[in-house]
Amino acid sequence: MDTALPLLPAPPAAPFSLPGSAREGLSSTPFGLYVHVPFCATRCGYCDFNTYTSDELGPGANRSEYAGTVVAELRRAAEELGPDRPEVSTVFVGGGTPTLLPAEDLVAVLAAVRELFPVAADVEVTTEANPESVTPASLARLRAGGFTRISLGMQSAAEHVLAVLDRRHTPGRAAEAAAEARAAGFEHVNLDLIYGTPGETDADWAASLDVVLSSPVDHVSAYALIVEQGTRLARRIARGELPMPDDDVLADRYEQADATLRRGGLDWYEVSNWATGPAARCRHNELYWANANWWGVGPGAHSHVGGLRWWNVKHPAAHAARVAAGESPAAGSELLDDDDRALEAVMLGLRLRDGLRLTRLSPAGRLRAADAVVRGLLDGAAHAAGRAVLTDRGRLLADAVVRELTD
Template identity: 80%
Template sequence: MNTVLPLLTDAGLPPGAPGPDPLPDSAREGLATTPFGLYVHVPFCATRCGYCDFNTYTSDELGPGANRSEYAGTAIAELQRAVRTLGPELPTVSTVFVGGGTPTLLPADDLAAVLSAARELFPVADDVEVTTEANPETVSPASLATLREAGFTRVSLGMQSAAPHVLAALDRRHTPGRAVEAAHEARAAGFDHVNLDLIYGTPGETDADWAASLDAVLASPVDHVSAYALIVEEGTKLARRVRRGELPMPDDDVLADRYEQADATLGSAGFEWYEVSNWATSDAARCRHNELYWANANWWGVGPGAHSHVGGLRWWNVKHPAAYADRLARDQSPAQDAELLDEADRALEAVMLGLRLRDGLPLTALTGTGRARAADAVRGGLLDPAAHADGRAVLTDRGRLLADAVVRDLTD
């Protein structure tokens, strides 16, 4: 079971919310040698997409102390706090990922300032990967050039679909061709790697719509594609529309067909899957920050609602930007709560994450029951028999379609 930590206070610092201050000795073990990344959450959006349940806010949902113009300084204040908590021997930052929300609603100079502060405060690897997410309509050749000059190496653009009616169903505001245009602008600005995000299974999407979206991606200068099945999350506008009967629930068989179509189309164009929902043209094109998550390594999440993990200690910040900013203004931890994972928890998470990767994981990572079920999964065509003979659990093509079910079966 997870151990929920009691209220923690800073060692030698002003009392704060429950969180990583002070960092337990167990979490410090391996801090210098475990890959470490920074995640910066930017919680602002111009509008709320109907399917999204992320911790994001539009301008009319925010009060004083949570405006965009002050946000870069607030994020930097948490970076400074991270240094105080993790030091004196700081881990080297190998990846930085700025996500949202819509990070590029902030001026490019503000994002550059946050990255500059991270470089000043932490040791940073020479080959650091620095990603920002972006909505296509919130970037321009000028802003992309500023980000590239500041040290950003990778941009992930939310395309979702090339079909206007699908974008409308998702409440996306960009025009169908804008994502591809923005990808060209990113390449022209000198970005090493460009990703396009797709969503499949939206009500009203046809086979031809999905094929057109894939074709549009392949006509763009990207080396990475993420494709996710639409999930109807409770509490979203989309869920309310489905509940009222205005839109149908995504069909599982259609979702499977869409996934197989994506894998075949991308594979024939030189993209190789390396995680169930992610394809890249080479190892260098993979998202190293996400690989850090999937390897259960260490990262510090900056921003309201951001999650962090260091050496089995996991914590998450208060959600509302105003409360987050107020905590930091009072030199208090913005953490809302934390939990310390025991060895069994960490082993379970390693299996749950590792099974989704192309390389899979050693059978020795499974329990005795899990290994017996893995043999059954081989007979059922869900795990690769050759990999199993070599002592690894690796999903087959069919297994990828049922990845969540396979993971549940092998970890129950």
């Protein structure tokens, strides 16, 4: 069955366009596509992403028409890039909960990517998913349609922790979904975890890690709970219903995760990400961390091409209206200068296992790097070889080390 959605007629030229400076290096720089799906069944208490439940959408936007809107925006992107558009090495469908859309819609979007862009033979195609939003049948359709990787939002295996986070899936569902994804033929399966939730115990976190290691996954992402202003969780903490996450507990949880995952055969390659080997790493995220090029479509999606960064209007109705009218959905942009780009390269590179060359730092930054070695935050042997690489202790203080070396 042909699942490709009909491509909409080419819209008029958009007021947004890539400057010549941003086009330099297009053919030689890795290029990815990000597709944002802003829909969620419910809003998690900690989430401040650009997502919307059915009650929040309002008129002018709906799930049934979303894939067609995305295809139209992809067509615009392809036209803006021109006949020598770069080869797509990764596609990442994020959200929100992309798998709230029918699998046929997601496959149709990927079919449009292949029609509009040159695509690498070994392209990595990821979708995010909530465990309760997939079934063996939907996973099989996604895999048959070209998706190679899935990232499941597990967060915790403890029921009371999931309740604090306002997650709706049962504690065992994430592991079941991971097994179903493997059975469907997905080459790579990731589970996302959150640690430090109010009420989480050492035993809860240990149990969550044990569930991960008993699952057929080759990648794990683990993030400290961040209390974002404006979220339900922040309001509950402000009212005294829940305690603020404790920094010492967060550090202990991280060390516990790293030790457990290492024993299970997963090594860190970015401060919050572990994989069984280089082939299991998320290549799309590596593209971000390398400050390469990516084009984002969908409401609120961000893009970066050749030092030009831009972002789309946030609300799905406003986004859909602009695309339907043949207008650019871009809400704003900024052209990074050489200093900005160099700073971002340092900030991102320091979080990676390989670190970065000391020559990427300013003279003051190199002096601070030497001091960080003395304090056990950067690896001494790597420093002697001309690289800044975080130690295990340095990873616990990664944000502070980055600030120190870039100020």
